[in-house]
Amino acid sequence: MNKSGFTLIELVAVIVIFVILGAAAIFGLRLFQNKNRVDAAAQEIVAALRLAQNKTLASEGNSSYGVHFESDRFILFSGTSYIAGAPGNSEHLLDSWLVISGINLNSSGITAVVFERLTGNTANAGSITVSLANDALEYETIYIDGSGVINLQAGGASDSDRLKDSRHVHVIYSQDTQSAANLVLNFIDDAFSQNINYQAYLNPTKTEFSWQEDITVAGVVQQLSIHSHWLTPTSTTFCIHRDRRYNDKALQINLDGQNIINYTATGTTTPGTSVWAGEPEAQ
Known part of the structure; x- marks a missing residue:
């Protein structure tokens, strides 16, 4: 007589399959989270370097600015050299998952990138690598060349040929x-x-800005997103997402009457007219 139902072996097999699939999903999620942690930290370092460069070019406080690096933190400072504990220092601690695993500047023992007034160049060219504390193979490297160009690339390769x-x-x-x-x-x-x-x-502490919305302009939906990578009482690095596949309108972005950035209908960017707005950096 035939009986419907599962045998014990079939039930065990199904359970084993679900366990394997669950483990694979958890592993994939952890990889994704780890990559995001490293990428976020690397982006913050890039933002700090560009902020130091911009403050230098603006002759803020008639001073040069730089960023000092340690294994678990980076510090934005004013002056031609880093002084621990100086009143104007702005310190950023890394998450405990992360570490600055490589400080490879042009001279042995150098741990800071300082930008030159008038030009924005630096004598401290090289690279900074941030990685997971427990997995050095998950890392991103920030490259700084002598002309002050700052690039970020996962896996450590230069992104000079990236479109x-x-x-x-x-x-x-x-x-x-x-x-x-x-x-x-x-x-x-x-x-x-x-x-x-x-x-x-x-956000409640006024250290992050995040806005995203679909806007209908002349019957056509435009998809835009603006958020901050770095927001302090003296400067903000804005990150603007305007994908040309979903936006076809010329655009000016202003903050309290100050023009920050401009887009043509085809997506070409030009700097804002505000004296405080930096050059747009395509990522």
Whole structure:
């Protein structure tokens, strides 16, 4: 007589399959989380370096600026050399999962990148590597050349041959944005503006800004995202996502009347007219 149902062996086999699939999913999730941790830290280091360079070029405080590196932190400082504990130092501790595993600047023992006034060049060219504390194979490297160009690449290879475009742009704005009020998107060819309450998209400590929205302009939806990589009382690095596949309108982005960045309809970027807005950096 035939009986329907599962045998014990079949049940065990099914359980084993589910266990294997679950373990694979957890492993994949951990890999993804680890990569994101390393990438976020590397982006923060790049933002700190660009902020130091921008503050130097702006002659803020009539001083040069630099970034000092240790295994578990990096510090933005003013002056031509790093002084531990100086009042103006801005220290950033890495997450316990992470470590600055390589400080390879042009001279042995050098642990800081300092930018030169007027040119933004540096005599401290080289590379900084950030990795997982328990897995040195999961890392990203930041390259700084003598002309002040700063590049980031996973896996340690230079990204000089990587195709970059304007869908993901960083802009340093050397002013206090913690008290800013109005972010305005001007779609200049369509005589349309979108006003954004800047304060509503700051976190409670006013150290992060994050906004994303679909905006209909002349019947066409535009998909935009703006957030901060670095936000302090003196400067903000804005990260702007404007994918040309979903945006076809010329755009000006202004903050409290200061023009930060401009886009043509085809996505070409030009610097904002504000004296505090840096050069757009395609990522």
